[in-house]
Amino acid sequence: MSFADEVYKVLKDVPMGKVTTYKALGEKLGTKAYRAVGQALKNNPYAPEAPCHRVVRSDGSIGGFMGKIEGTEIERKIAILESEGVTVVGGRIVDFNKILFEG
DNA sequence: AGAGCACTGATCC
DNA sequence: GGATCAGTGCTCT
Numbered sequence: 001m002s003f004a005d006e007v008y009k010v011l012k013d014v015p016m017g018k019v020t021t022y023k024a025l026g027e028k029l030g031t032k033a034y035r036a037v038g039q040a041l042k043n044n045p046y047a048p049e050a051p052c053h054r055v056v057r058s059d060g061s062i063g064g065f066m067g068k069i070e071g072t073e074i075e076r077k078i079a080i081l082e083s084e085g086v087t088v089v090g091g092r093i094v095d096f097n098k099i100l101f102e103g
Numbered sequence: 104a105g106a107g108c109a110c111t112g113a114t115c116c
Numbered sequence: 117g118g119a120t121c122a123g124t125g126c127t128c129t
Binding site for chain 3: 104105106107108110111112113114115116
């Protein structure tokens, strides 16, 4: 088990239509290195199992996969979120606090 | 070994 | 209320 594996394990526990934050994942893993969580997510070896698009920043913004890398596979993940019932506007989650899953 | 990163909370203006 | 600093753990050079 690697650090990344634990991240995905927690991530898979997030129900559809909900989102979680890097912080929540880090806390569950018992670490404070939230950046390391992001590192693991961008690696994303468990692509369909690890819904990295379902992970957002603590303030509800989508995260680094927008604005500078738009036009990549990332934007499709945003569409997936909306498909799951999560609304994203201007790179920000709508009703973020209501769909936030903290386990 | 050193810099960087898909972050966050706390300071500093 | 925005910009900057420090902390954190892992990956790449």
